[in-house]
Amino acid sequence: xxxxxxxxxxxxxxxxxxxxxxxxxxxxxxxxxxxxxxxxxxxxxxxxxxxxxxxxxxxxxxxxxxxxxxxxxxxxxxxxxxxxxxxxxxxxxxxxxxxxxxxxxxxxxxxxxxxxxxxxxxxxxxxxxxxxxxxxxxxxxxxxxxxxxxxxxxxxxxxxxxxxxxxxxxxxxxxxxxxxxxxxxxxxxxxxxxxxxxxxxxxxxxxxxxxxxxxxxxxxxxxxxxxxxxxxxxxxxxxxxxxxxxxxxxxxxxxxxxxxxxxxxxxxxxxxxxxxxxxxxxxxxxxxxxxx
Amino acid sequence: xxxxxxxxxxxxxxxxxxxxxxxxxxxxxxxxxxxxxxxxxxxxxxxxxxxxxxxxxxxxxxxxxxxxxxxxxxxxxxxxxxxxxxxxxxxxxxxxxxxxxxxxxxxxxxxxxxxxxxxxxxxxxxxxxxxxxxxxxxxxxxxxxxxxxxxxxxxxxxxxxxxxxxxxxxxxxxxxxxxxxxxxxxxxxxxxxxxxxxxxxxxxxxxxxxxxxxxxxxxxxxxxxxxxxxxxxxxxxxxxxxxxxxxxxxxxxxxxxxxxxxxxxxxxxxxxxxxxxxxxxxxxxxxxxxxx
DNA sequence: GATGATTACGGACGCCGTAAGCATA
DNA sequence: TATGCTTACGGCGTCCGTAATCATC
Numbered sequence: 081x082x083x084x085x086x087x088x089x090x091x092x093x094x095x096x097x098x099x100x101x102x103x104x105x106x107x108x109x110x111x112x113x114x115x116x117x118x119x120x121x122x123x124x125x126x127x128x129x130x131x132x133x134x135x136x137x138x139x140x141x142x143x144x145x146x147x148x149x150x151x152x153x154x155x156x157x158x159x160x161x162x163x164x165x166x167x168x169x170x171x172x173x174x175x176x177x178x179x180x181x182x183x184x185x186x187x188x189x190x191x192x193x194x195x196x197x198x199x200x201x202x203x204x205x206x207x208x209x210x211x212x213x214x215x216x217x218x219x220x221x222x223x224x225x226x227x228x229x230x231x232x233x234x235x236x237x238x239x240x241x242x243x244x245x246x247x248x249x250x251x252x253x254x255x256x257x258x259x260x261x262x263x264x265x266x267x268x269x270x271x272x273x274x275x276x277x278x279x280x281x282x283x284x285x286x287x288x289x290x291x292x293x294x295x296x297x298x299x300x301x302x303x304x305x306x307x308x309x310x311x312x313x314x315x316x317x318x319x320x321x322x323x324x325x326x327x328x329x330x331x332x333x334x335x336x337x338x339x340x341x342x343x344x345x346x347x348x349x350x351x352x353x354x355x356x357x358x359x360x361x362x363x364x365x366x367x368x369x370x371x372x
Numbered sequence: 373x374x375x376x377x378x379x380x381x382x383x384x385x386x387x388x389x390x391x392x393x394x395x396x397x398x399x400x401x402x403x404x405x406x407x408x409x410x411x412x413x414x415x416x417x418x419x420x421x422x423x424x425x426x427x428x429x430x431x432x433x434x435x436x437x438x439x440x441x442x443x444x445x446x447x448x449x450x451x452x453x454x455x456x457x458x459x460x461x462x463x464x465x466x467x468x469x470x471x472x473x474x475x476x477x478x479x480x481x482x483x484x485x486x487x488x489x490x491x492x493x494x495x496x497x498x499x500x501x502x503x504x505x506x507x508x509x510x511x512x513x514x515x516x517x518x519x520x521x522x523x524x525x526x527x528x529x530x531x532x533x534x535x536x537x538x539x540x541x542x543x544x545x546x547x548x549x550x551x552x553x554x555x556x557x558x559x560x561x562x563x564x565x566x567x568x569x570x571x572x573x574x575x576x577x578x579x580x581x582x583x584x585x586x587x588x589x590x591x592x593x594x595x596x597x598x599x600x601x602x603x604x605x606x607x608x609x610x611x612x613x614x615x616x617x618x619x620x621x622x623x624x625x626x627x628x629x630x631x632x633x634x635x636x637x638x639x640x641x642x643x644x645x646x647x648x649x650x651x652x653x654x655x656x657x658x659x660x661x662x663x664x
Numbered sequence: 665g666a667t668g669a670t671t672a673c674g675g676a677c678g679c680c681g682t683a684a685g686c687a688t689a
Numbered sequence: 690t691a692t693g694c695t696t697a698c699g700g701c702g703t704c705c706g707t708a709a710t711c712a713t714c
Contacts, residue, residue, distance in 0.1 A: 665714105666714090667712105667714080668711100668712085668713085668714095669713095670710075670712090671709085671711085672707100672708085672709075672710090673707090674706095674707090675705095675706090676703105676705090676706100677702105677703090677704080677705095678701105678702090678704090679700105679701090679703085680700095680701090681698105681699095682697100682700105683696100683697085683698090684695105684697075685694105685696070685697090686693100686694085686695075687693090687694080688693085688694095689690100689691090689692080
């Protein structure tokens with residue numbers, strides 16, 4: 081009758097997938113089992129956590145989901161940390177989002193491979209949330225995560241002591257427009273002039289910064305769920321809306337123009353995340369990528 | 373066969389109490405059950421977590437205990453937060469350590485009682501770790517915690533988003549000596565001149581700062597487990613060793629002298645801790661104590 | 665009406681208690 | 690030798706799956 085991790089795991093999976101059935105499939109349960117687990121949570125807390133059909137969190141459920149996600153993340157870290165204690169494997173895995181895999185990484189990797197040619201390194205490119213989960217569970221040794229933020233401000237504050245992050249790079253952002261867009265000739269563009277303009281969202285590529293909140297009233301932005309920059313740039317060129325990306329990835333591409341962002345002063349930031357307890361090989365990799 | 377909170381709770385209790393039997397009593401299990409729970413953890417992780425007779429953590433166990441304690445703390449916070457959502461009780465509980473209950477608190481409480489005479493306020497004085505647990509579980513609304521640290525540096529970094537802390541006061545520290553001690557006439561005392569001198573530890577009263585590490589070789593310091601300042605001062609007056617306390621509590625007491633601390637520059641800091649989600653009454657109490 | 669969550673019910677497994685075993689102070 | 694952790698074993702409770710029910714798109 082007490083709250084257990086099993087129930088929390090099912091609950092957050094339901095919240096994430098938006099479906100009892102999908103959560104059950106993912107976790108290897110039946111729909112019925114997940115339903116009972118969520119019901120048990122609701123019974124214990126004395127509050128409804130989810131609205132059904134469609135499945136959405138209540139206020140209480142949203143708070144619980146937030147806590148539960150952090151709890152489960154730490155459980156994964158604890159497991160992998162205890163499991164890998166005193167190991168120092170030379171097989172390293174680095175996970176990164178699509179935008180982390182650029183020149184910065186290449187330089188760091190060259191340094192690492194020169195310093196430790198015997199180590200076997202795998203670079204895996206995936207989504208952002210998956211990268212953090214892999215880092216937590218020990219499937220990956222380090223993760224490059226990126227996002228938009230104010231200069232010199234860390235991207236995310238994780239639970240104290242869960243991960244250590246180091247700055248890899250901060251680079252300028254640009255508003256990506258069709259080449260024939262009326263604003264394409266500007267030297268810089270402030271976000272507020274774009275407030276009513278259509279955007280193309282690409283959450284798998286780069287999380288939308290807070291200032292670009294959902295535009296109430298206007299048409300919902302187009303969602304692009306691909307992991308590649310080229311596809312997004314194609315949509316921009318075709319006139320489906322503007323995009324906000326690091327200036328370098330939009331420069332010199334046919335059909336689009338990258339206009340440097342004016343105000344607010346936001347930058348694209350790449351951070352290297354690692355677990356608190358690290359092996360010698362892991363530290364060497366981190367040092368190589370961050371440049372000592 | 374999967375890791376569950378029940379096992380983690382038993383494990384951390386064993387670690388804290390140093391005994392399977394004590395943990396079982398505290399949790400309402402039999403010794404046998406706790407033994408099986410810990411064994412299950414060890415089996416799943418594939419590592420020995422505890423040495424027995426005497427009970428001590430292995431390296432892996434120490435790491436797990438650290439993670440587990442944070443996990444369980446967040447579980448308590450999640451429960452109480454979800455349970456108290458949208459409630460705005462006028463019955464407030466403030467927990468504080470012995471050193472937080474002084475003049476600073478009195479002033480803030482007067483402000484609060486003037487502003488909200490109808491609210492029922494309880495001030496509970498207890499130990500430091502207990503205060504945090506009560507805050508997490510919702511038994512307390514706010515907690516005053518104190519400790520020794522560098523000026524303008526927060527005392528403890530909790531998991532992101534678990535608690536919010538506000539500075540209540542920073543005050544000078546003094547080395548408390550018997551009145552007839554050779555150093556009692558000094559204007560200030562640096563800690564390094566005391567390195568070989570005997571100390572009286574009072575962990576329930578004030579955690580020992582890092583610079584006062586265990587003096588290897590020398591006699592172990594006397595441990596005073598009382599919660600009152602007077603008892604500690606009595607021991608100091610009787611010549612059992614020196615103590616480090618806020619200057620004001622040692623001033624003007626018979627038999628002892630409070631000599632201001634020179635180097636390193638450390639201060640006594642009091643912070644007000646509250647959960648992330650707070651009710652209106654809770655916020656009013658926080659505002660009153662911190663002085664808006 | 666189909667998809668999908670809930671409820672009913674039965675079986676199997678897991679968890680904990682009792683009791684015996686064993687190691688260490 | 691006594692205290693305290695571990696292991697053996699059995700019963701009870703819990704948890705999940707099957708299947709029927711209910712609700713919503």
